[in-house]
Amino acid sequence: MFELDLRSRAPMYEQLVEKIKELIINNVLKPDEQLPTVRVLAGELTINPNTIQKAYRELEHRGYIYSVPGKGSFVRPAVPGNNAARLRILEKELSIIVTEMRYLGAPPQEIITRIKTQLFKDEGGNVDD
Amino acid sequence: MFELDLRSRAPMYEQLVEKIKELIINNVLKPDEQLPTVRVLAGELTINPNTIQKAYRELEHRGYIYSVPGKGSFVRPAVPGNNAARLRILEKELSIIVTEMRYLGAPPQEIITRIKTQLFKDEGGNVDD
DNA sequence: CTAACTGTACTAATATAAATAGTACAGTTA
DNA sequence: TAACTGTACTATTTATATTAGTACAGTTAG
Incomplete structure (x- = not known):
């Protein structure tokens, strides 16, 4: 589902944040659509789950996704204003x-x-x- | 001459590059004007000369300044085209x-x-x- | 209820990058 | 000559990123 170039010199979690943010903004990932699981995405990209979680935590903090323990992480619908x-x-x-x-x-x-x-x-x- | 906020979490040499680039672009530093010496600026900012040199090297590589051994570092006049x-x-x-x-x-x-x-x-x- | 999933929160160890410290050398200039 | 300049190193320390492993509570389908 995701194709990310992790060959750069920038931190991976940072690249992840930017890539996913871009997918959300460009409506490739629809509002309330579920993102790949921390462990699944880690498996696909062959990197540590902690790195994925760090990216997701950052994305949530910036308001682009929301996470529900036990369910998953989802795209937060954009709300004009409050930005x-x-x-x-x-x-x-x-x-x-x-x-x-x-x-x-x-x-x-x-x-x-x-x-x-x-x-x-x-x-x-x-x-x- | 320079006032830079080095309290951020971004690498200092990177902040330096951005700050100086901004001063050049906004014509605060005029074309061919000499920049502070590596050692002088290091003294003013209370950081290591090597860090300054790293920033200057990067600025030179990006085409914003030019350095002459024995003389100093100067603002490279912008040339439309080649960019x-x-x-x-x-x-x-x-x-x-x-x-x-x-x-x-x-x-x-x-x-x-x-x-x-x-x-x-x-x-x-x-x-x- | 159970089993298998979810996010989250840790600690510890390792790897990578940034920053410091120190020295040295050649070109420039008064 | 003396005091500057940029540049190029090595070695060391510090900070950050990444991995590895474990644990726990909420969710959900069987």
């Missing part, structure tokens, strides 16, 4: 990235167009400037 | 962040406006939609 803190962080990161892109000579108009395409891609929106 | 690889990475990061912001319920129009403000802030551009 002000996280959004503030993302806005800051966005600002840093955009600043660097401009510094590197990326055409501002192109950046805007790219983001608009990303934002309205399955929303029927207009990408015109 | 395709780095820009591709940034575009991917941008995409991930924007996707998460939308997932968290941020109004797309607000995201666009914020980016435009960032892009055209000292360029005399128009921020209208």
Whole structure:
């Protein structure tokens, strides 16, 4: 079910957090869908269950999943609002990235167009400037 | 000259790289301006010179500074073009962040406006939609 | 109820990475 | 020459990540 590249130099649990978060955000993992068991995923990836649990604990702390002892771990449905803190962080990161892109000579108009395409891609929106 | 928060849990040399990169991008450190000496900065931050050197080595590898043995380390003037690889990475990061912001319920129009403000802030551009 | 699953919480040991300490050398400059 | 500069090492210590193993309570199907 999961294919993760664990060959990188970044900590595995951190890679797991990012990968799973990405799957949730991109709706590959649907709301309330059950995630692989700690032990099952550990078996599939041939790593220690504790490492998986560490990733799941982090994902739960960040609000992306919820775990029920005895049942399993599930995708937490996103609730607009209550995300002000996280959004503030993302806005800051966005600002840093955009600043660097401009510094590197990326055409501002192109950046805007790219983001608009990303934002309205399955929303029927207009990408015109 | 530098004020860095080294209380975080991220590696110090990594924080240094990000902080200095930010100062360069935001034009706080001007092109060809000399950076603090490895030993001087180590003294100011009360950390080991080797840690500073590791950060400088990384910054040089990423193209943000250049070092001349016997003279010092300096800010490398940005050259538009030749940044395709780095820009591709940034575009991917941008995409991930924007996707998460939308997932968290941020109004797309607000995201666009914020980016435009960032892009055209000292360029005399128009921020209208 | 039992058996087999679930998440969770530990301790201990090992492996990997980061940071420090110290020394050395060649290029630069006043 | 003297005092700087970056760079390149080795060795040591410290911090973090990962593994290994065990245990316990909640859940669920038979």
